[in-house]
Amino acid sequence: MDDVPTDEREPGARLNLREVAERAGVAMSSVSRVLSNHPDVSPRMRRHVLAIVEELGYEPNLLAQSLRRGSTLSVGFVIRDISSPLFSEIALGAETELRNHGYSMMLTNSEGLPALDAAHIRLFRQRRVDGLLLSLADEAYEDTIEELRRVSVPVVLIDRELAEPSGLSAVLSDHASGVRAAAQHLIQLGHRRIGLAAGPLNLRPGRELKSALEDACRRAGVEALVDDGPFTEEHGVAAATHLLDSKTPPTALIAGSNQILPGVLHVIRARGIAVPDELSLVTFDDIRMLEFVEPPIAVVSREPLQLGREAAALLLRQLAGEEPDTILIPTDFQPRASCAPPPHRA
């Protein structure tokens, strides 16, 4: 298939394989094999043909080549919002890994709208991408499930779990280890009521944080107070307000993501609450500038660069013929000055 010299039919290609072959004094199939990195080419032939290609300024049409190969060397990446510090680091890790293996990454933002997830998966399928990296806005949205059933290329979910279609690869953050370490730290400091401004429960991170905190608290006979909602600053405000206004408010708060944290901080500021003297604080995602907030905030890091790199590597392994797999990426808890013993044992 690769030997068929169809480049002359493509618009924009000034030279074709035939001219390169004539100038090099070799068969067109030899030029084609060199350009497609076929293993069955001698180093001498490779050097000779590439020198002629360079001399003539021949431009292979990757798109035409890839259609003949049945591969586009492209991967679609569906996320909520590239401007989120977590997603932009995941994207950097994924793009670097894909590029190092000759793949280009197409990026779309769902803006948190499940309908856009479904539309983007459909678009990428029609664009014949070789694989998909998905950080979906909703794990149970019917149109998304329907679109995924039609996908025949490898898919890697990024910290998402689907009831169906089953058997998709996934790279998952091990939230539980980080939350457990944070909860144990707070419990050792003497806290008996720990609040969590959690993400939405229709996404894995929200569910995992909630169940990990509840589990750690139950084992220690400590109360967990959870308020779930969207990954927004507004939810941070609402959750912190609700938790702090409860009859027996928590003496420590965990912000469930970098998007939720600013809302929590606004409430703490507006009420003039002293951290850590009156309230201990833990957040997720060790983003830029966090180190310059006073006092420094204890943090659970999800290692987003690694998440992105591992997701891409898993996709590449599947493209090379391996079976789908699930990889767990550890999270890391960093205690900082925002945690201290509660003001009085409740």
Add this chain to the structure above:
Amino acid sequence: MDDVPTDEREPGARLNLREVAERAGVAMSSVSRVLSNHPDVSPRMRRHVLAIVEELGYEPNLLAQSLRRGSTLSVGFVIRDISSPLFSEIALGAETELRNHGYSMMLTNSEGLPALDAAHIRLFRQRRVDGLLLSLADEAYEDTIEELRRVSVPVVLIDRELAEPSGLSAVLSDHASGVRAAAQHLIQLGHRRIGLAAGPLNLRPGRELKSALEDACRRAGVEALVDDGPFTEEHGVAAATHLLDSKTPPTALIAGSNQILPGVLHVIRARGIAVPDELSLVTFDDIRMLEFVEPPIAVVSREPLQLGREAAALLLRQLAGEEPDTILIPTDFQPRASCAPPPHRA
């Protein structure tokens, strides 16, 4: 061209135009016109054909279609680092605008290496993208200039200026207006020596900040001290150290980007310098969490979402046949508590 029903030759397409046409009882050319949104189709024909397409689950091959059209409906975006808050907002603005017009965005990170800029432009050319958005790592790198000379599709530079090739479109941040407002604010407070930890002078933002500050200071008879270097935290440390250690140190510092700021803050912290009592501080880029640094830091915002949106819109206008253009996006200065009169008039 669009009427040629070549879809049956593509791998992965289970159904072809002929089958859709037969089932619909219309000519293949009618099906093709409906699917390519040809204006010369009656609403009744459109509804009828789309119903059959839906019923049969026919999947048009966008890639094969676009090759026949000579367009891939894709745009390449070359930036240094998607994990930078400035670039990730630019990317969000650009991707949203492109997607709303039917284009997909391919993203590559140059990691600040000019050689990767050149390689990515070449890759995108070979992928036959319809246009390029470029935030280059170096405006004068020979291989990049060479690659750009070969590009035949529209290019929009994002806050970059090239000596050659000339005539490329550009969306430029009007740094001067923001720097001028910041300098005037500091001068009115009584500062007579203003330091700038600037970006590199081989990129427009570094040059613009330097000349705008020097210009504003010259007019007011005030001294400007500039230390230029890469957009890194390390340069922030080196520049702040160098400026504060000079014989007549500045009483106000401007950090030339969100990447430089953390280094400046580290020096201020390590030396126990009180902001704003001992040193006034201004930074660039109103990124997340900046509002929670104490005291709040005065900021020049470059409006990155708008930069990205306008860059994409400019590219789309060129794709529609308009001439290259240059657009200036205003910057906005926000005075905050990090600026106060200098400790003593020098």
